[in-house]
Amino acid sequence: MAITDVECCEEQHVHTDITDKAKKDMPGEDELYDLAELFKIFGDSTRIKILFALFEEEMCVCDIADTLNMTQSAISHQLRILKQSKLVGNRREGKSVIYFLADDHVRTIIDQGLNHIEE
């Protein structure tokens, strides 16, 4: 057990058997960062609402804005974020652009969140 610098408490008192194991099993920085970034996407009620709307059916931007009673611009900005995270996909259909859920992870993640809320 190396005594390199001062911790919050005396280094001697750190339970290195536990912390060593925790450090060893900790995922890499990149994975942890990506994971946090993913959850950050769900951490905004506008985006959550958009996802709930798309649970029903695919929709154009205009319909989503109407459903949430928000401006087209605000929705478009958020859709861009959702698309970058591969949570939604889109396709152009004439003048409209149709957005849809990319996969079923979204549903599962949100359902787990609801479970926690409703306990």
Add this chain to the structure above:
Amino acid sequence: MAITDVECCEEQHVHTDITDKAKKDMPGEDELYDLAELFKIFGDSTRIKILFALFEEEMCVCDIADTLNMTQSAISHQLRILKQSKLVGNRREGKSVIYFLADDHVRTIIDQGLNHIEE
């Protein structure tokens, strides 16, 4: 179909059959807000790391700080948030305070996130 005000696109073009259904099935504001708040907790890599550390075993604040190589103050502030969200619990044990995972939802939610990342 009421024509009350101007939407992003002409009100006439909104697919009210779809938007009405989406509006009807949308959870209440409070629930959506709580859900977003919950995911916001997971949307920070420091808190994610703390949760991963606690996956291994319960730990005192000092050990968590050592595991993450961060200051005691930063960890304590984040533990407060995690506790408020009922994601972790704690108990005092002498001079130390031991933190632990509150329930298994945490694991499930993070696992689902990892699934999405690793695809």
Add this chain to the structure above:
DNA sequence: TTAACATATGAACAATCATTCATATGTTCA
């Protein structure tokens, strides 16, 4: 009680972010 240790917390600061506004891009139809 005092000293040392462990944790919590308030204030301040920098960074991040959601929305708005103005405008640009892209599509269709006459």
Add this chain to the structure above:
DNA sequence: TGAACATATGAATGATTGTTCATATGTTAA
């Protein structure tokens, strides 16, 4: 081609937030 519609986007702004620093609270042992 031009006009109308639908969506995207850059800049600006107000609000939120993670960390640091200083310090307070709480616990133990001498």
